Amino acid sequence: MTVSTPPLIPMRTPVPGDAPVPLSIDITPSTLVMSTPAHLLLADDNDEQAPLTGPLTALASQVATTLHQPGMVAAGLISFDATSSRLALCSAPRWADPLLAPYCFGCRHPSWTLKAEPEPAAYLAAVRQAQEMIKAGPLHKVVLARTMVLEADRPLTVKELLAHLPGPNARYVYAAPTGEDTWLIGASPELLVSRHGRTVATTPMAGSAPRSFDPTVDQARALALQGSGKDLQEHRLVVDAVARALAPFCEHLYVPARPQLTATSTMWHLSTPITGRLRDPGTCSLTLAAALHPTPAVCGTPENLAREVIGALEPVERGFYAGLVGWQDAAGDGEWALALRCGAVSGNTLRLYAGAGIVAGSEPEAELAETSAKFSTLLRALRVHTDL
Template structure:
């Protein structure tokens, strides 16, 4: 079914929803299309009534759309990592909604999984190369131990993939959903002819009515194909002082940001474990009730961004070190991607496990949280494991 600005799936019992697989089949990469699939709903946005590069103008754009076309308009797209850089947001002319992708039988069929593989011959170029990334981690640790660095910094690296014809994005999205059906899979415009595509495990913030939820992830371990080893790694992560400290940085920061906006704020004392196909993560689900119902999900996302999970702490010192040690521009990576509507509801996830596709190229991103107790080789291995999500999506399985 096609409905402009219909309310979130499930709020109108008499409004049938399209199947997530049919929405993916209808998706065509471009500057005015977006596809978002999450644990609760799937969304396909088409056409642009207005592009928004400054998130501070989002409410204005939504109210203008409400006046001109009625209903409850949405804003979809991505917010960059660095302040002052342009956001890639738009108010779509059409919004098509479906239920959770994990409940669509089409994504469970083995034949569909096989068909989604690209089969292309990709060349790979890590930037920086593994040894140089390990050196950057070691330098960050040296500064922390000397008292001249931040308490935590997230250092990232990229993997440049190139193949004639580039990526088949709908096929990649199908494989990403197959691999982690409970995650947040997305494809949104990234400026010009580029598309940001990914499958993030981390909810930055959602708002439905006055209910606010944030699910920070920090502290990770690679999965193992051996069941006993996989369980051992999960148990070790849950008992790791280094990873528990890294996780505490994030949950404490989110609590401090949300407290002025919320009441009945609930933060569990210890994290639990969540898993993706490639990684174990320490996870805390924070819930709260909004004090002022006029505060939108996007406003909360902007207040929370960047969390220590993707930048570090203190934020300014971590940003400075990232700019010094990372030999590339993050762009939209470690920003936020999602949707928000004119009533203030919305869902924004941290832009992780993602790649930027343009022409023949696909730039993958992966990062690791560095604290004083970090081991450079272990952080390098973590980024390699995180690349696995996308390498699987394009038919590759490993890198250096």
């Protein structure tokens, strides 16, 4: 069994003013917080420039004209449907070492009430409907998501929620403002794309299995995933789409023939670390993100049909879930993770999102269990005990 190491991301060279791991993170309601395998970024809105809110296709040129000073970054969220974004333009980003472990000790957790939306039975019905469409063709794969609404007995703060999220293998931990006193927080395993100089990296994931507390069962699930025809097919669709989208930008593109296993604290995933070298050093990270998003890891194939099916079968708008969270600097370097394993925070409410890739060979009950396991990334971190 091969278990992957994190993707190769060159460390950013420390500059004067960088801080060591912070003991307490100083954030305001407009701070984007993003911890990646290489660093922690804290980016605040610039008082003189409103955040960029346009479609993904317009962002590369808007960011290029707006980031006029070395050291500035544009950082934030891009929606799943790519029509809207919220990128703060930050002239003095704070960089520090990544967050590796929870940094909240002995806090009082709220009491929660939970409600699945839609109910599990409705999700199962939607999965079966999607499978009928796949049988009829030409749909091959669609990612169907559901949500879980958690109501706390008191208002939630991003600071307290974020403090519990870092942990083993949650490669991208983030809290990003989405509006007046609303945020998306999450702990995602998946890198959509990074660009550092001429080096491009992406780690598509698809094909998953919940982890088990029993080590024997856990290993058996990992091995079964590695040999599962259904999961390998689901994974291949994503790798092919990603390689096709990146190829025109790259003079070399290394695509491993077989996926690896990646573990998070709650899931096993099939993942393929792809690296490339840019043909044109002027291609920025947002141009690459626009060419890739949405991959079949969050949407499906064919893409337009999958989008329609998602619109028809998912009762809750995705918003920024399954969109992108990340940053780009004035040199065009940047990192964009998929906004997965996340929840939208507003007042006392936290709405969690989780999806699963549906293909012809899917078993609806297993896809429901997979979404439950994906919810448990945040539920466990926040000490919410529930039988999903």
